[in-house]
Amino acid sequence: MTSTDATPPLRPTRQRIAVAEAMASFDDFRSAQEIHELLGRRGEHVGLATVYRTLQRLADAGEVDMLRTEDGEAIYRRCSDTHHHHLVCRSCGRTVEVEGPAVERWTRAIASEHGFTDVSHTLEIFGTCPSCG
Amino acid sequence: MTSTDATPPLRPTRQRIAVAEAMASFDDFRSAQEIHELLGRRGEHVGLATVYRTLQRLADAGEVDMLRTEDGEAIYRRCSDTHHHHLVCRSCGRTVEVEGPAVERWTRAIASEHGFTDVSHTLEIFGTCPSCG
DNA sequence: GCTGATTTGACAACGATTCTCAATCGCCAT
DNA sequence: ATGGCGATTGAGAATCGTTGTCAAATCAGC
Numbered sequence A, B: 001m002t003s004t005d006a007t008p009p010l011r012p013t014r015q016r017i018a019v020a021e022a023m024a025s026f027d028d029f030r031s032a033q034e035i036h037e038l039l040g041r042r043g044e045h046v047g048l049a050t051v052y053r054t055l056q057r058l059a060d061a062g063e064v065d066m067l068r069t070e071d072g073e074a075i076y077r078r079c080s081d082t083h084h085h086h087l088v089c090r091s092c093g094r095t096v097e098v099e100g101p102a103v104e105r106w107t108r109a110i111a112s113e114h115g116f117t118d119v120s121h122t123l124e125i126f127g128t129c130p131s132c133g
Numbered sequence C: 001g002c003t004g005a006t007t008t009g010a011c012a013a014c015g016a017t018t019c020t021c022a023a024t025c026g027c028c029a030t
Numbered sequence D: 001a002t003g004g005c006g007a008t009t010g011a012g013a014a015t016c017g018t019t020g021t022c023a024a025a026t027c028a029g030c
Helices: A014-024 A032-041 A048-060 A101-113 B014-024 B032-041 B048-060 B101-113
Strands: A064-068 A074-078 A085-089 A095-098 A117-128 B064-068 B074-078 B085-089 B095-098 B117-128
Touching (some): A014 A032, A014 A048, A032 A048, A032 A074, A048 A064, A048 A074, A101 A117, A101 B101, A101 B117, A117 B101, B014 B032, B014 B048, B032 B048, B032 B074, B048 B074, B101 B117
Parallel strands (some): A085 A117
Antiparallel strands (some): A064 A074, A117 B117, B064 B074, B085 B095
């Protein structure tokens, strides 16, 4: 393995920058389509397919979180680089990042207890936030 | 609201029974399409739309678990009636039901700490099982 | 400026899921 | 049993998010 290029050269194009900036501009989860629209409204036209491609790259690179709504739609959000989970308001979509070392430990323990390796997990908490309650 | 009927009468039709039996016949997660196919092969023809409708009912009734694969497809599995989570093998799909009272407590605590009510959560653990490792 | 690899965008293609709506079916009172 | 009637079904069309296609545009380096 001289330099296992799983990562081909990445170019900072106008489109990629636009998407990255858009992601930086809000705090909650948005779908690819919403981001595409947002960019359009801002005058930064970026093709829908490109938005999808870019978001995937960002997600792979761990720069954004991607999760699925109940009905299977992918939604994205910029995130801090530490591992964490989300507390999401069912009605207004407001999200809070939460951490739980105990949960991390627990999942690892359970997994190895069953002989599973290379473990990862997803955890989302849903509820009604104070202002929507 | 004389008797807030959120649950209209449910009829035990041939189709619903067939789907329920199919669900009882295996242990791992299957997609609606797979179940539809399975029934077809068994000679029990049930329309695809009906399979979808029935699985949704079952999921709403808490008789089956529904979760989403990484790519957004819905998959279903019969489940015990106690609240639990799944440890899923990324390569062969084998699943193990796990329980974690600590996690339940933790999510409830975190949520109320932020003023969220009516809380629920999803938690899945993915990994490579012993036989696939 | 030229060249080759990367990236883009418009649009077609896809696949899962839902909708439509007429034909059937199950339940229940007669 | 029988008839009425709302629940249910099925076949196919319609949605909708997402991915594929491929020629044109763009970029890095020479």
